[in-house]
Amino acid sequence: MSATFAGSWRMLATAWRMHRGKTVTAIFFVVAGASAAPLLALVLGSMTDAVVAGNTRVVLLAGLLAGVLAFATVTFGHFAHLAYVELAEQAELDFDEQLITLSNGSVGIAHHEHAATSDTVTVLQREIRQFGRGLEALLNGLGLAIAVGITVVLLVRMHPLLLLLPLAAVPSLYLSRRAEYLVDKAKTDTAETTRTALHLFNLTTQLPSASELRVFGLADELRRRHAGHWSDVTARLFRADLRAVVLRTAGQVTFALAYVGSVLLLVRAAVDGRRGVGDVILVVVLAAQINQQVTATVTLLRDLQRMAALYGRMAQLRAAVRDADPGDLPAPDRLRHGIALQDVSFSYPGTGRTVLRDVTVTLPAGSTVAVVGENGAGKSTLVKLLCGLYRPSGGRILLDHEDLHRLRPDGWRERISVAFQDAVRYEFRTRHAVGIGDLDSGFADQPVRDALRLARADDVLRQLPDGLDTVLGKGGSGAELSGGQWQKVALARALARPAPLLLVLDEPTTAMDPEAELAMFEHYAEQASRVSQETGAITLLVSHRFSTVRTADLIIVVRDGRVVETGDHATLSAGSGPYAELVAINAWAYR
Numbered sequence: 011m012s013a014t015f016a017g018s019w020r021m022l023a024t025a026w027r028m029h030r031g032k033t034v035t036a037i038f039f040v041v042a043g044a045s046a047a048p049l050l051a052l053v054l055g056s057m058t059d060a061v062v063a064g065n066t067r068v069v070l071l072a073g074l075l076a077g078v079l080a081f082a083t084v085t086f087g088h089f090a091h092l093a094y095v096e097l098a099e100q101a102e103l104d105f106d107e108q109l110i111t112l113s114n115g116s117v118g119i120a121h122h123e124h125a126a127t128s129d130t131v132t133v134l135q136r137e138i139r140q141f142g143r144g145l146e147a148l149l150n151g152l153g154l155a156i157a158v159g160i161t162v163v164l165l166v167r168m169h170p171l172l173l174l175l176p177l178a179a180v181p182s183l184y185l186s187r188r189a190e191y192l193v194d195k196a197k198t199d200t201a202e203t204t205r206t207a208l209h210l211f212n213l214t215t216q217l218p219s220a221s222e223l224r225v226f227g228l229a230d231e232l233r234r235r236h237a238g239h240w241s242d243v244t245a246r247l248f249r250a251d252l253r254a255v256v257l258r259t260a261g262q263v264t265f266a267l268a269y270v271g272s273v274l275l276l277v278r279a280a281v282d283g284r285r286g287v288g289d290v291i292l293v294v295v296l297a298a299q300i301n302q303q304v305t306a307t308v309t310l311l312r313d314l315q316r317m318a319a320l321y322g323r324m325a326q327l328r329a330a331v332r333d334a335d336p337g338d339l340p341a342p343d344r345l346r347h348g349i350a351l352q353d354v355s356f357s358y359p360g361t362g363r364t365v366l367r368d369v370t371v372t373l374p375a376g377s378t379v380a381v382v383g384e385n386g387a388g389k390s391t392l393v394k395l396l397c398g399l400y401r402p403s404g405g406r407i408l409l410d411h412e413d414l415h416r417l418r419p420d421g422w423r424e425r426i427s428v429a430f431q432d433a434v435r436y437e438f439r440t441r442h443a444v445g446i447g448d449l450d451s452g453f454a455d456q457p458v459r460d461a462l463r464l465a466r467a468d469d470v471l472r473q474l475p476d477g478l479d480t481v482l483g484k485g486g487s488g489a490e491l492s493g494g495q496w497q498k499v500a501l502a503r504a505l506a507r508p509a510p511l512l513l514v515l516d517e518p519t520t521a522m523d524p525e526a527e528l529a530m531f532e533h534y535a536e537q538a539s540r541v542s543q544e545t546g547a548i549t550l551l552v553s554h555r556f557s558t559v560r561t562a563d564l565i566i567v568v569r570d571g572r573v574v575e576t577g578d579h580a581t582l583s584a585g586s587g588p589y590a591e592l593v594a595i596n597a598w599a600y601r
């Protein structure tokens with residue numbers, strides 16, 4: 011219960027933060043509307059007594075007052091609704107932003123790997139949309155508390171035993187809480203299956219997978235799996251809902267019995283002449299209202315508990331993404347020695363498998379380094395560690411003798427640039443899809459054009475109907491690009507950042523032909539070597555193309571998570587180690 015109160019309090023604080031005037035307006039109308047209902051019962055009772063006594067003046071006055079109270083009961087809720095519905099929308103936006111901030115706010119991306127965190131995010135994405143109902147429940151709860159207070163006072167005046175009537179609501183409330191817990195638990199338990207079903211749904215309805223689905227004839231198979239997962243989720247949620255309904259019904263039956271008892275109590279008193287007809291009317295109306303109040307309380311509590319759970323999940327997420335001791339040193343202006351990996355090992359969170367082990371290698375300042383190895387060797391993982399997206403499970407990464415994790419994370423991120431293997435396709439205007447690589451440039455024409463030129467993407471730009479202002483992608487009037495063209499845009503984005511200390515090109519050019527890749531890389535490396543004289547910048551290339559790799563100052567060969575060889579092309583290819591083997595296979599494949 012204390013979590014529900016804490017959640018309610020936070021919800022009120024959220025509404026207050028969104029808009030004070032609207033919060034006060036909503037509270038006023040809800041409270042006034044709710045108080046009007048029990049007062050209406052009182053006035054109706056008095057009016058009935060006045061009718062029986064033939065007192066026309068009181069009948070008229072009470073009638074007028076009853077009209078005003080009935081108007082307030084019926085309409086004030088709508089006025090309140092106007093105020094809180096907008097508050098709720100603002101709050102939902104605020105939650106969306108918090109969720110985005112939390113998902114992106116940590117130094118690394120390790121929290122995305124934890125199934126529990128992923129499930130929390132899945133449930134939050136859905137529950138955030140319920141904030142409006144939660145806020146409505148909270149405001150109505152306030153009104154209800156006041157209405158119940160007035161009702162209790164009026165009932166006790168009639169007969170002390172009638173005080174038991176609201177108490178009869180307690181089992182109902184308890185059982186409702188239990189029911190809510192069961193439903194909430196079922197949602198958490200089914201979150202993983204829901205996520206899989208959503209993934210399958212996206213696969214079967216979206217463009218990126220459409221071709222493979224047709225070629226492999228996967229549509230029926232994926233539809234079957236999707237249906238299977240959804241049926242499983244639906245069945246489990248239905249079972250939880252069923253148990254919840256049984257519990258809630260049991261609680262309400264208890265109250266219904268108490269209601270009938272109270273009315274009988276007053277009817278007997280009226281028959282004995284101890285009470286007037288007006289009192290019977292008052293109690294009949296009040297008891298009916300209590301019934302509504304209890305039903306409303308049960309629903310309200312359910313919504314409030316759901317909101318409390320939302321705040322709880324938000325706190326869990328905040329704790330999950332909080333980084334242990336993020337560094338606070340500034341990133342260096344230049345690299346003097348380079349980046350040294352010392353006995354680095356790594357396992358992805360939640361897996362017991364070591365994908366990098368005992369990696370000890372130095373990337374000298376000012377050099378061009380190539381990482382080669384078979385699929386799954388650990389090349390991209392190495393890149394992610396260098397970017398600070400994960401912390402090594404063992405060993406250290408030193409930047410000029412300073413541990414990478416002692417640096418302020420955003421400081422280091424400002425000094426690196428990466429074209430990832432699976433680069434994001436930003437369906438933005440071209441100037442934005444490239445310009446976000448260097449937000450400081452303000453998406454101006456020249457830097458974006460320079461980056462596109464550096465990435466050898468001038469041809470892509472030439473065919474865009476509105477030049478830099480062409481929206482990329484399928485959506486609306488967008489221009490869809492080929493896989494290689496998307497890669498060039500991603501590469502331009504990485505190259506847009508001026509003078510990074512570490513530029514990583516993680517197979518960003520697989521869709522380019524080898525000559526184009528080599529020309530791009532040589533052109534870039536030439537420019538980079540000029541800049542790196544001053545800054546000691548390192549260019550790290552992950553590639554399977556030996557024509558490009560051979561130009562690197564240092565080649566690192568990774569196999570099964572270990573660095574098995576380092577050196578330059580001439581030395582390594584002259585030997586008989588893994589690199590020479592790979593070169594021979596490559597030469598044979600391309601002969």
Ligand SMILES: Nc1ncnc2c1ncn2[C@@H]1O[C@H](COP(=O)(O)OP(=O)(O)OP(=O)(O)O)[C@@H](O)[C@H]1O
Binds near residue numbers: 123
């Ligand atoms: N997010 C992840 N969670 C768990 N394991 C992962 C994750 N990403 C990669 N791995 C595993 O780590 C190992 C190394 O993967 P990595 O992507 O670093 O290889 P790679 O050398 O870049 O391969 P490729 O040349 O195919 O891109 C693989 O066995 C892979 O299954």
